[in-house]
Amino acid sequence: MRKWSTQSIQKQPVLEKISSLGYDVIMFDENLIIYLDGEFLKLKDSGISPLTHSLHYGSGVFEGIRAYKIKKGGGVFKLQEHIDRLFYSADSIGMKIPLKKEELKKIIPEVLRKNNLESAYIRPLIFFDGSSLGIDTKNNRVKVLVAAWAWGKYLADAxxxxxxxxxxxxxxxxxxxxxxxxxxxxxxxxxxxxxxxxxxxxxxxxxxxxxxxxxxxxxxxxxxxxxxxxxxxxxxxxxxxxxxxxxxxxxxxxxxxxxxxxxxxxxxxxxxxxxxxxxxxxxxxxxxxxxxxxxxxxxxxxxxxxxxxxxxxxxxxxxxxxxxx
Ligand SMILES: Cc1ncc(COP(=O)(O)O)c(C=O)c1O
CATH class of the missing domain: 3.20.10.10 (D-amino Acid Aminotransferase, subunit A, domain 2)
Known part of the structure; x- marks a missing residue:
């Protein structure tokens, strides 16, 4: 049951219309292997807290990266540049990523290998955990997640x-x-x-x-x-x-x-x-x-x-x- 009052729905015309459109959505396989906090595990076993700081305040930083199948096999496109930007984003909100760039550079292809993916969309997300929900993040730990899945074209041809x-x-x-x-x-x-x-x-x-x-x-x-x-x-x-x-x-x-x-x-x-x-x-x-x-x-x-x-x-x-x- 929707909890918004009629008045708040009128104030939110965009959100209201969208919910009735039914766009294509990617449904993730719960057996997808992800990297989370030092481990490779199934999506369904991630055990992420509903009180995760970044879920409440949008305080995560992320990248969208693609891997393509080229002549020599699967390759991650401009991985170093994406990692550099991820660290820049984290730095911009005072978040310290608990991994070195070189470590993350190895984890990302490993997630692809574990899912048998050569061509894929890759989503690293660094986020503050659910230790505390004060807006300031001094009591939160920083978590590293990497997921990847097969994803074709995002937009139409034109x-x-x-x-x-x-x-x-x-x-x-x-x-x-x-x-x-x-x-x-x-x-x-x-x-x-x-x-x-x-x-x-x-x-x-x-x-x-x-x-x-x-x-x-x-x-x-x-x-x-x-x-x-x-x-x-x-x-x-x-x-x-x-x-x-x-x-x-x-x-x-x-x-x-x-x-x-x-x-x-x-x-x-x-x-x-x-x-x-x-x-x-x-x-x-x-x-x-x-x-x-x-x-x-x-x-x-x-x-x-x-x-x-x-x-x-x-x-x-x-x-x-x-x-x-
Ligand atoms: C707001 C915004 N602008 C531009 C881009 C394109 O950036 P990139 O080519 O690095 O994916 C993206 C995608 O990451 C984006 O989210």
Missing amino acids: VRVQISDFRRISEKSTVCDAKISGHYVNSLLATSKAKVNGFDEALLLDHQDNIAEGPGENIFLVREKELHTPKTGKILKGITRETVMEIAQKFGYEIFERDISPEELENFDGAFFSGTAAEVTPISEIEFQGKIFSFDTDSARDIREEFFRIVGPENEDSENYFTLI
Whole structure:
């Protein structure tokens, strides 16, 4: 039985509509092997406390990493970069990860091996345990969890996007380039509302009315051999974003990292999202205040194709991007 009063439901139109939509959800196998606090165990045996601090306050930090099956077998994409960002995120909230980077770098492929996964989505989460529920975390222990599962495409081949009226979290309110669990309520609201409104994904503006990023993706805008993308500082510094820029440079694109206003959208031929989950996904249109900006989903095709070649089964180069499982 829902406990919200009618009045509170009216104040929460987005959440209310979403619960009735019934999107596809991944149901996890309870026999999945996870790493938790020094042990490999079954998901059903994790025994995580309902009083876990990070569950109540969003005080975890996490990563989303992909492993791909390349020519030499399974490989984790840009593992070092993801581990570095995880430690940066932990540091930003004063959390000390009880493992060395090198140790975590070994545990992650081990979780894949134990689940017989070559191509997978990997989720390390570092969180404060249930020792205490004071907001300050001095009495909590830090726990390390790594889970992995097979996960295909996150978005459609090309997506229709709506600029959200929820703003991206501000650098004045939080460390907004850290991947902190609590930040994702902002993402959840934006993506859910865009979907309720009939779009595939949201795009959030920052507090200065410039384009920031998607709920779980960075954005690029394309004009001939130019790539324009919001500068870092207010956005998550995406690892796929870096990869896209490396590829673009190789292919002779000029890259502009700058403030971009939504009114400028009409000056671009193409747009695409980048992200670990979203990979490189063309955007076919962006709606902003009732106006639709349409894009050629074939623009910057060379960048997209090169990205999928790198993470594809024929790629023989495991040195540059991959940690082999
Ligand atoms: C808010 C946000 N922006 C951008 C990205 C893309 O980052 P990456 O390419 O490192 O996955 C993500 C995903 O991690 C994200 O959650």
